[in-house]
Amino acid sequence: MPDLDRFKQDICDIGDRLYKRGFAAANDGNITYRVSEDEVLCTPAMHCKGFIKPADIALIDMEGRQLAGEKPRSSEAFLHLEIMKARPDVKSVVHCHPPHATAFAVAHEAIPNCVLPEVEVFLGNVPIAKYETPSTLEFAETILPFVHKANVIILANHGTVSFGESVERAYWWTEILDAYCRILILAKQIGRVEYFSNEKGWELVELKQRWGFPDPRHDPAYAGSDLFADDVFRETWSECGVQSGAFGIPGWSRAAGKQKERSEFDEALIERIADRVAEKLRGALVRE
Ligand SMILES: [Zn+2]
Incomplete structure:
Protein backbone atom coordinates (compact mmCIF):
# COMPACT_ATOMS: atom_id res chain seq x y z
CA MET A 1 0.00 0.00 0.00
CA GLY A 191 26.42 41.39 -25.37
CA ARG A 192 27.22 37.83 -26.41
CA VAL A 193 27.23 34.13 -25.56
CA GLU A 194 30.49 32.22 -26.05
CA TYR A 195 30.38 28.46 -26.68
CA PHE A 196 32.72 25.61 -25.90
CA SER A 197 33.60 23.42 -28.88
CA ASN A 198 31.63 20.55 -30.37
CA GLU A 199 34.53 18.28 -29.34
CA LYS A 200 34.26 19.39 -25.68
CA GLY A 201 30.49 18.93 -25.92
CA TRP A 202 30.99 15.32 -26.96
CA GLU A 203 33.28 14.75 -23.98
CA LEU A 204 30.30 15.65 -21.77
CA VAL A 205 27.91 13.41 -23.70
CA GLU A 206 30.39 10.54 -23.19
CA LEU A 207 30.83 11.39 -19.52
CA LYS A 208 27.07 11.26 -19.19
CA GLN A 209 27.07 7.74 -20.62
CA ARG A 210 29.72 6.61 -18.12
CA TRP A 211 27.66 8.07 -15.26
CA GLY A 212 24.57 6.24 -16.47
CA PHE A 213 22.47 9.29 -17.44
CA PRO A 214 20.41 8.49 -20.54
CA ASP A 215 20.75 10.74 -23.60
CA PRO A 216 19.40 10.13 -27.11
CA ARG A 217 22.79 11.17 -28.47
CA HIS A 218 24.26 7.92 -27.10
CA ASP A 219 22.56 6.24 -30.06
CA PRO A 220 25.35 5.40 -32.55
CA ALA A 221 23.25 7.15 -35.24
CA TYR A 222 24.30 10.49 -33.69
CA ALA A 223 27.97 9.57 -33.21
CA GLY A 224 30.21 12.54 -33.95
CA SER A 225 27.29 14.71 -35.11
CA ASP A 226 27.28 18.51 -34.78
CA LEU A 227 25.90 19.24 -31.28
CA PHE A 228 25.11 22.82 -32.24
CA ALA A 229 22.80 21.57 -34.97
CA ASP A 230 20.41 19.85 -32.50
CA ASP A 231 20.13 16.68 -34.59
CA VAL A 232 17.84 15.12 -31.98
CA PHE A 233 14.95 17.57 -32.43
CA ARG A 234 15.76 19.61 -35.54
CA GLU A 235 13.27 17.69 -37.69
CA THR A 236 10.45 18.93 -35.44
CA TRP A 237 11.44 22.59 -35.72
CA SER A 238 9.39 23.51 -38.76
CA GLU A 239 6.17 21.92 -37.44
CA CYS A 240 6.63 23.55 -34.03
CA GLY A 241 7.71 26.93 -35.46
CA VAL A 242 11.08 26.81 -33.65
CA GLN A 243 13.76 29.28 -34.69
CA SER A 244 17.43 29.63 -33.89
CA GLY A 245 19.62 32.66 -34.21
CA ALA A 246 19.13 35.01 -31.26
CA PHE A 247 22.15 33.52 -29.46
CA GLY A 248 24.69 33.44 -32.27
CA ILE A 249 25.02 29.66 -32.16
CA PRO A 250 28.14 28.72 -34.15
CA GLY A 251 26.95 27.66 -37.57
CA TRP A 252 23.33 28.08 -36.51
CA SER A 253 22.48 28.00 -40.20
CA ARG A 254 23.52 24.32 -40.14
CA ALA A 255 20.99 23.83 -37.38
CA ALA A 256 18.30 25.52 -39.37
CA GLY A 257 18.65 23.00 -42.20
CA LYS A 258 17.35 24.64 -45.30
CA GLN A 259 18.16 28.06 -43.94
CA LYS A 260 21.79 27.15 -44.58
CA GLU A 261 21.41 27.67 -48.29
CA ARG A 262 19.60 30.92 -47.67
CA SER A 263 22.26 32.13 -45.27
CA GLU A 264 25.03 31.29 -47.75
CA PHE A 265 23.06 33.06 -50.43
CA ASP A 266 22.67 36.10 -48.17
CA GLU A 267 26.37 36.14 -47.39
CA ALA A 268 27.26 35.99 -51.09
CA LEU A 269 24.79 38.79 -51.82
CA ILE A 270 26.20 40.96 -48.99
CA GLU A 271 29.71 40.37 -50.33
CA ARG A 272 28.66 41.44 -53.84
CA ILE A 273 26.93 44.57 -52.52
CA ALA A 274 30.00 45.45 -50.41
CA ASP A 275 32.23 45.05 -53.48
CA ARG A 276 29.97 47.31 -55.53
CA VAL A 277 29.93 49.99 -52.79
CA ALA A 278 33.74 49.82 -52.51
CA GLU A 279 34.00 50.13 -56.29
CA LYS A 280 31.76 53.22 -56.33
CA LEU A 281 33.71 54.82 -53.48
CA ARG A 282 36.98 54.19 -55.27
CA GLY A 283 35.46 55.77 -58.40
CA ALA A 284 34.29 58.83 -56.42
CA LEU A 285 37.72 59.26 -54.83
CA VAL A 286 39.45 59.04 -58.22
CA ARG A 287 37.08 61.71 -59.62
CA GLU A 288 37.85 64.03 -56.70
ZN1 LIG B 1 -0.03 25.91 -17.96
Whole structure:
Protein backbone atom coordinates (compact mmCIF):
# COMPACT_ATOMS: atom_id res chain seq x y z
CA MET A 1 0.00 0.00 0.00
CA PRO A 2 1.65 3.27 -1.08
CA ASP A 3 2.19 5.95 1.55
CA LEU A 4 -0.29 8.48 0.13
CA ASP A 5 0.27 11.00 2.92
CA ARG A 6 4.00 11.14 2.21
CA PHE A 7 3.50 11.66 -1.54
CA LYS A 8 0.80 14.29 -0.93
CA GLN A 9 3.24 16.11 1.34
CA ASP A 10 5.97 15.87 -1.36
CA ILE A 11 3.55 17.53 -3.82
CA CYS A 12 2.75 20.32 -1.33
CA ASP A 13 6.48 20.92 -0.66
CA ILE A 14 7.33 21.20 -4.36
CA GLY A 15 4.23 23.38 -4.92
CA ASP A 16 5.62 25.74 -2.28
CA ARG A 17 9.00 25.87 -4.06
CA LEU A 18 7.34 26.46 -7.45
CA TYR A 19 5.36 29.38 -6.09
CA LYS A 20 8.24 30.93 -4.13
CA ARG A 21 10.52 30.81 -7.16
CA GLY A 22 7.89 32.57 -9.24
CA PHE A 23 7.36 29.59 -11.53
CA ALA A 24 3.58 29.59 -11.04
CA ALA A 25 1.61 32.83 -10.66
CA ALA A 26 -1.78 32.82 -8.90
CA ASN A 27 -3.24 29.33 -9.52
CA ASP A 28 -0.81 28.40 -12.35
CA GLY A 29 0.92 25.05 -12.58
CA ASN A 30 0.10 21.49 -11.58
CA ILE A 31 1.87 18.49 -10.08
CA THR A 32 1.09 14.77 -10.18
CA TYR A 33 2.50 11.62 -8.64
CA ARG A 34 1.64 8.07 -9.77
CA VAL A 35 0.98 5.91 -6.71
CA SER A 36 -0.04 2.71 -8.51
CA GLU A 37 -0.58 1.43 -12.05
CA ASP A 38 -3.93 3.23 -12.34
CA GLU A 39 -3.91 5.81 -9.55
CA VAL A 40 -2.39 9.25 -9.68
CA LEU A 41 -2.34 12.06 -7.10
CA CYS A 42 -3.10 15.41 -8.74
CA THR A 43 -3.12 18.99 -7.49
CA PRO A 44 -6.58 20.65 -7.40
CA ALA A 45 -7.86 23.22 -9.91
CA MET A 46 -7.87 26.92 -9.02
CA HIS A 47 -5.49 26.62 -6.07
CA CYS A 48 -2.27 28.53 -5.57
CA LYS A 49 0.58 25.99 -5.53
CA GLY A 50 2.20 27.84 -2.64
CA PHE A 51 -0.70 27.08 -0.30
CA ILE A 52 -1.99 23.59 -1.07
CA LYS A 53 -2.55 21.16 1.77
CA PRO A 54 -2.41 17.34 1.56
CA ALA A 55 -6.21 17.21 2.00
CA ASP A 56 -6.67 19.33 -1.18
CA ILE A 57 -5.01 16.76 -3.44
CA ALA A 58 -7.23 14.64 -5.68
CA LEU A 59 -6.78 10.99 -6.62
CA ILE A 60 -7.54 10.22 -10.28
CA ASP A 61 -7.26 7.24 -12.63
CA MET A 62 -5.16 7.11 -15.82
CA GLU A 63 -8.09 8.49 -17.85
CA GLY A 64 -8.38 11.55 -15.62
CA ARG A 65 -11.51 10.43 -13.74
CA GLN A 66 -11.60 11.55 -10.14
CA LEU A 67 -11.50 8.66 -7.63
CA ALA A 68 -11.13 10.59 -4.37
CA GLY A 69 -10.70 14.07 -2.92
CA GLU A 70 -13.20 16.86 -2.36
CA LYS A 71 -11.60 19.35 -4.69
CA PRO A 72 -11.70 18.81 -8.46
CA ARG A 73 -8.42 17.85 -10.13
CA SER A 74 -6.42 20.21 -12.32
CA SER A 75 -7.71 20.66 -15.86
CA GLU A 76 -4.18 19.89 -17.12
CA ALA A 77 -4.22 16.29 -15.83
CA PHE A 78 -4.30 14.93 -19.40
CA LEU A 79 -0.85 16.36 -20.12
CA HIS A 80 0.54 14.52 -17.08
CA LEU A 81 -1.28 11.27 -17.87
CA GLU A 82 -0.12 11.28 -21.49
CA ILE A 83 3.50 11.45 -20.26
CA MET A 84 2.93 8.68 -17.70
CA LYS A 85 1.28 6.42 -20.30
CA ALA A 86 4.21 6.87 -22.68
CA ARG A 87 6.87 6.50 -19.97
CA PRO A 88 6.17 3.74 -17.41
CA ASP A 89 9.35 4.77 -15.56
CA VAL A 90 7.93 8.26 -14.86
CA LYS A 91 6.27 8.64 -11.46
CA SER A 92 5.88 12.41 -11.27
CA VAL A 93 5.16 15.30 -13.64
CA VAL A 94 5.51 19.02 -12.92
CA HIS A 95 3.97 21.66 -15.20
CA CYS A 96 4.43 25.40 -14.65
CA HIS A 97 5.27 28.72 -16.30
CA PRO A 98 8.82 29.65 -15.19
CA PRO A 99 9.38 33.11 -16.71
CA HIS A 100 12.82 32.67 -18.31
CA ALA A 101 12.11 29.32 -19.94
CA THR A 102 8.66 30.61 -20.90
CA ALA A 103 10.34 33.58 -22.64
CA PHE A 104 11.99 30.99 -24.93
CA ALA A 105 8.57 29.34 -25.33
CA VAL A 106 7.12 32.68 -26.42
CA ALA A 107 10.03 33.48 -28.77
CA HIS A 108 10.06 29.88 -30.12
CA GLU A 109 13.84 30.17 -29.70
CA ALA A 110 15.77 26.89 -29.69
CA ILE A 111 17.76 26.20 -26.49
CA PRO A 112 21.45 26.29 -27.44
CA ASN A 113 23.92 23.53 -26.55
CA CYS A 114 27.60 23.70 -25.48
CA VAL A 115 27.21 26.67 -23.09
CA LEU A 116 27.20 25.19 -19.56
CA PRO A 117 28.56 21.68 -18.79
CA GLU A 118 25.98 20.86 -16.09
CA VAL A 119 23.13 21.74 -18.43
CA GLU A 120 24.61 19.44 -21.09
CA VAL A 121 24.81 16.61 -18.55
CA PHE A 122 21.46 17.05 -16.78
CA LEU A 123 19.24 18.25 -19.61
CA GLY A 124 20.90 17.60 -22.97
CA ASN A 125 18.83 18.80 -25.91
CA VAL A 126 15.62 20.54 -24.86
CA PRO A 127 12.69 20.32 -27.31
CA ILE A 128 9.90 22.84 -27.93
CA ALA A 129 6.46 21.30 -28.48
CA LYS A 130 3.98 23.07 -30.75
CA TYR A 131 1.21 25.25 -29.36
CA GLU A 132 -2.25 23.85 -28.66
CA THR A 133 -5.14 25.04 -26.51
CA PRO A 134 -4.43 24.09 -22.86
CA SER A 135 -6.45 21.37 -21.09
CA THR A 136 -7.39 19.62 -24.37
CA LEU A 137 -6.25 16.15 -25.42
CA GLU A 138 -4.62 17.75 -28.50
CA PHE A 139 -2.52 19.86 -26.12
CA ALA A 140 -1.54 16.79 -24.07
CA GLU A 141 -0.48 14.97 -27.24
CA THR A 142 1.92 17.71 -28.35
CA ILE A 143 4.59 16.21 -26.08
CA LEU A 144 4.48 12.75 -27.67
CA PRO A 145 7.27 13.30 -30.26
CA PHE A 146 9.68 14.27 -27.43
CA VAL A 147 8.71 12.33 -24.36
CA HIS A 148 11.17 9.45 -24.91
CA LYS A 149 14.10 11.74 -25.65
CA ALA A 150 13.96 14.39 -22.92
CA ASN A 151 13.12 14.95 -19.24
CA VAL A 152 11.90 18.51 -19.75
CA ILE A 153 9.90 19.98 -22.65
CA ILE A 154 9.16 23.61 -23.44
CA LEU A 155 5.52 24.16 -24.48
CA ALA A 156 5.30 26.87 -27.15
CA ASN A 157 3.51 30.04 -25.99
CA HIS A 158 2.77 28.41 -22.66
CA GLY A 159 5.44 27.08 -20.24
CA THR A 160 7.30 23.90 -19.37
CA VAL A 161 6.68 20.33 -18.31
CA SER A 162 9.26 18.05 -16.68
CA PHE A 163 9.10 14.54 -15.29
CA GLY A 164 11.03 11.94 -13.33
CA GLU A 165 11.07 9.18 -10.75
CA SER A 166 10.12 11.45 -7.82
CA VAL A 167 8.36 14.80 -7.39
CA GLU A 168 11.61 16.50 -6.49
CA ARG A 169 13.50 15.00 -9.44
CA ALA A 170 10.69 16.00 -11.83
CA TYR A 171 10.94 19.56 -10.47
CA TRP A 172 14.75 19.70 -10.74
CA TRP A 173 14.76 19.71 -14.53
CA THR A 174 12.45 22.73 -14.58
CA GLU A 175 14.65 24.58 -12.10
CA ILE A 176 17.83 23.79 -14.05
CA LEU A 177 16.20 24.84 -17.33
CA ASP A 178 14.88 28.13 -15.98
CA ALA A 179 18.25 28.99 -14.37
CA TYR A 180 19.94 28.24 -17.70
CA CYS A 181 17.49 30.39 -19.66
CA ARG A 182 17.99 33.23 -17.16
CA ILE A 183 21.79 33.04 -17.61
CA LEU A 184 21.41 33.02 -21.40
CA ILE A 185 19.21 36.10 -21.32
CA LEU A 186 21.64 37.90 -18.94
CA ALA A 187 24.68 37.02 -21.09
CA LYS A 188 22.83 38.25 -24.14
CA GLN A 189 22.27 41.56 -22.33
CA ILE A 190 26.02 41.79 -21.66
CA GLY A 191 26.42 41.39 -25.37
CA ARG A 192 27.22 37.83 -26.41
CA VAL A 193 27.23 34.13 -25.56
CA GLU A 194 30.49 32.22 -26.05
CA TYR A 195 30.38 28.46 -26.68
CA PHE A 196 32.72 25.61 -25.90
CA SER A 197 33.60 23.42 -28.88
CA ASN A 198 31.63 20.55 -30.37
CA GLU A 199 34.53 18.28 -29.34
CA LYS A 200 34.26 19.39 -25.68
CA GLY A 201 30.49 18.93 -25.92
CA TRP A 202 30.99 15.32 -26.96
CA GLU A 203 33.28 14.75 -23.98
CA LEU A 204 30.30 15.65 -21.77
CA VAL A 205 27.91 13.41 -23.70
CA GLU A 206 30.39 10.54 -23.19
CA LEU A 207 30.83 11.39 -19.52
CA LYS A 208 27.07 11.26 -19.19
CA GLN A 209 27.07 7.74 -20.62
CA ARG A 210 29.72 6.61 -18.12
CA TRP A 211 27.66 8.07 -15.26
CA GLY A 212 24.57 6.24 -16.47
CA PHE A 213 22.47 9.29 -17.44
CA PRO A 214 20.41 8.49 -20.54
CA ASP A 215 20.75 10.74 -23.60
CA PRO A 216 19.40 10.13 -27.11
CA ARG A 217 22.79 11.17 -28.47
CA HIS A 218 24.26 7.92 -27.10
CA ASP A 219 22.56 6.24 -30.06
CA PRO A 220 25.35 5.40 -32.55
CA ALA A 221 23.25 7.15 -35.24
CA TYR A 222 24.30 10.49 -33.69
CA ALA A 223 27.97 9.57 -33.21
CA GLY A 224 30.21 12.54 -33.95
CA SER A 225 27.29 14.71 -35.11
CA ASP A 226 27.28 18.51 -34.78
CA LEU A 227 25.90 19.24 -31.28
CA PHE A 228 25.11 22.82 -32.24
CA ALA A 229 22.80 21.57 -34.97
CA ASP A 230 20.41 19.85 -32.50
CA ASP A 231 20.13 16.68 -34.59
CA VAL A 232 17.84 15.12 -31.98
CA PHE A 233 14.95 17.57 -32.43
CA ARG A 234 15.76 19.61 -35.54
CA GLU A 235 13.27 17.69 -37.69
CA THR A 236 10.45 18.93 -35.44
CA TRP A 237 11.44 22.59 -35.72
CA SER A 238 9.39 23.51 -38.76
CA GLU A 239 6.17 21.92 -37.44
CA CYS A 240 6.63 23.55 -34.03
CA GLY A 241 7.71 26.93 -35.46
CA VAL A 242 11.08 26.81 -33.65
CA GLN A 243 13.76 29.28 -34.69
CA SER A 244 17.43 29.63 -33.89
CA GLY A 245 19.62 32.66 -34.21
CA ALA A 246 19.13 35.01 -31.26
CA PHE A 247 22.15 33.52 -29.46
CA GLY A 248 24.69 33.44 -32.27
CA ILE A 249 25.02 29.66 -32.16
CA PRO A 250 28.14 28.72 -34.15
CA GLY A 251 26.95 27.66 -37.57
CA TRP A 252 23.33 28.08 -36.51
CA SER A 253 22.48 28.00 -40.20
CA ARG A 254 23.52 24.32 -40.14
CA ALA A 255 20.99 23.83 -37.38
CA ALA A 256 18.30 25.52 -39.37
CA GLY A 257 18.65 23.00 -42.20
CA LYS A 258 17.35 24.64 -45.30
CA GLN A 259 18.16 28.06 -43.94
CA LYS A 260 21.79 27.15 -44.58
CA GLU A 261 21.41 27.67 -48.29
CA ARG A 262 19.60 30.92 -47.67
CA SER A 263 22.26 32.13 -45.27
CA GLU A 264 25.03 31.29 -47.75
CA PHE A 265 23.06 33.06 -50.43
CA ASP A 266 22.67 36.10 -48.17
CA GLU A 267 26.37 36.14 -47.39
CA ALA A 268 27.26 35.99 -51.09
CA LEU A 269 24.79 38.79 -51.82
CA ILE A 270 26.20 40.96 -48.99
CA GLU A 271 29.71 40.37 -50.33
CA ARG A 272 28.66 41.44 -53.84
CA ILE A 273 26.93 44.57 -52.52
CA ALA A 274 30.00 45.45 -50.41
CA ASP A 275 32.23 45.05 -53.48
CA ARG A 276 29.97 47.31 -55.53
CA VAL A 277 29.93 49.99 -52.79
CA ALA A 278 33.74 49.82 -52.51
CA GLU A 279 34.00 50.13 -56.29
CA LYS A 280 31.76 53.22 -56.33
CA LEU A 281 33.71 54.82 -53.48
CA ARG A 282 36.98 54.19 -55.27
CA GLY A 283 35.46 55.77 -58.40
CA ALA A 284 34.29 58.83 -56.42
CA LEU A 285 37.72 59.26 -54.83
CA VAL A 286 39.45 59.04 -58.22
CA ARG A 287 37.08 61.71 -59.62
CA GLU A 288 37.85 64.03 -56.70
ZN1 LIG B 1 -0.03 25.91 -17.96
